[in-house]
Amino acid sequence: MKIPQMHIPDGFINAPVSVLFLAISAFFVFLALRGAKNQLDEKVAPLAGLAAVFIFAMQMINFPVAAGTSGHLIGGALAAILIGPWAGVLAVTVVLIVQALVFADGGLTAMGLNVFNMSILATLGAWYIFRFLQKILPKNRIGFLSATALAAYLSVPISAIGFTLQFALGGTAAITLDKVLVAMVGVHSVIGIGEAIITVLTISAVLSVRKDLVYGASNSKVSLIK
């Protein structure tokens, strides 16, 4: 069995909160559009486009766990560390929009909710955690990959907290919030382990061959190669 991805469908969160998050997400995407243009000029479109395909393809790879179950990547932290926070937000956002519009995966009215959780919280959030950790951890390969691991790990429960917040604001009142929070964060704290391992393995594979392509490593002067 493959664990499907958590794309919030229509009607799970009420309409006003869905629309509110549509606006919040739109604001952040606007910031990302500006930020990415500054970072990459007119190169943004092809590079973020191909990065989106890459994230989408990575999400398709099944990572076998045991007894026929498999997990897969969400990719927020991976996107942010590889191509930078703003281009990363754009890539993940586009993946979500295409999934909803072309593959009917994720509700149209829930788009803002999903973009907020996975693209703003998981991607941008992972980036700031990564940057913070990079400052306090040793500036070598181990430090770099540890920062990557933690950022990727935390991005998953953070995204779940976002979900819980949305649920608190616009979900059904039929269940107490603490139960949702415990269940969501609990499950995602486990899923995060897989996210961290896959992200670290993938980034270290890129580092060994093309360190220059890893945005998160672009300002580090020490050798990150094995």
Added chain:
Amino acid sequence: MGEIQSHISVGIYEHRHNWFHELPSHIKIASVFSFVLVVVLTPGYFFQAHLSYALIVISLLIWNKVPLGLIRKRLIIEIPFVLFAFFLPIFGTDPRIDFFGLRLSEPGLWAGWNILIKATIGVMMSLILSSTTPQRELLVGLEKLKFPKLLVQIMSFMIRYTVVVTEELKRMAIARESRCFEAKGPKQWGVLARSGGALFIRSYERGERVHMAMLSRGYTGQLPLTTRQISSRQDYINGTLLPLVAVAVILIWSVFLK
């Protein structure tokens, strides 16, 4: 291709004809979106309205000949939320009622129903939209709906290169399997992730080559989409039909139930 889902690569558009099918894409997107929004706005306990919506959606599915296999596949996407919906009556708040011999939470039952019906209608409507609109037309539609141009461009690249990159992914999987690699458990993650890393490098380099090819033909930041789809007044009227019917459903039932 044990490790990779293959159904995704081509998208799900099927070429057929009726007026809904041929609605200019921006009108169709807006129309479907507002229909779903009305559904989401309708309270879950308004049972009759939701059954009517379900009927409308089923007619649309049949009318547009959306294949059953596709419907089944898309419904799998909902599973986590379906589970959530089923847990609600069990873990939900009091009061409890007897439900086929079980003591279940009444608000939980309503909430579970609310999630199930709305999510299902939403998925079906998205399915109707994507199976009646070519991917490229979706892009044209978003552009007309004033989506940021850059975002539409990125989407366009994603749509163009999904097949190219997933083909690369498949070739890598075949190359691995040809040398007796089998992904059984976390021990093999390293190999999979290294393929992922290689895929990133290839994708990035392709991005750079594409950029070069664009520059060679005078790219200045615009990605012209050529169709000049002309939308008639009739199209706009047709487009409002769907949300209007949804609103009518609410009004008629409200009057009728009084």
Added chain:
Amino acid sequence: MTNALEIKSLSFSYPDGRQALNSVNIEIKRGERVALLGPNGAGKTTLVMHLNGILLSDDGEVKVAGINVEKNNLFEVRKRVGLVFQDPDDQLFMTTVRDDVAFGPANIGISGSELDERVNFALDQVKMQDFADRPPHHLSFGQRRRVAVATVLAMKPDILVLDEPSSNLDPASRRELAEILLSLDVTIFMVTHDLPYALEICPRAAILNDGKIVADGSTRELLGDDELMTSNRLELPFGMHLDHIPHHR
């Protein structure tokens, strides 16, 4: 009459210090079809990148239809040089064939019915008019290569530059592309190590090796010079002899 292409003592080194081009000189007249031959790593692709200013060198001069290739007139230059890249999947980045062929002309300000005409004209020249509304990934490799040629023909360039046009083509697609290229009324500069193809299409050839032009003349004569061929790692495919290839049409 101005030359279609003029390169004068062009040298270029990559940032890592590797010298890729070393005082290259070549002149191509309007209507000529010239092949640039050379082994892998000779600097062929680097030279191609200079023709429309993707790479710019301060050492030497490149002129296209009399216009200097330099930073402030890249637009004018790119209008006149049609570059067909090796991998059609890089060149065809739009979601339909029509959009892709329209991309170039739209960038130089052509729109409306004139744009449609350009698109139809270009697709017609490569015999792909029936595929206008297909997405590129529904085409065969050979068809994609032909559409790639159409994307630059639509800009009505002064010179068509092809990077390894015959690579990865099956024999039938290869022949079809050759027929199309020979039917075009345009200057062609073709970079390749496919010698029979060069001979079939281009009466004139130049050999680039180690960043230098080491020979320039009649393709048949160059290919007939065994010593020249061997010293530049060029050879005809196994079992093929120059006499097997008919004289130019």
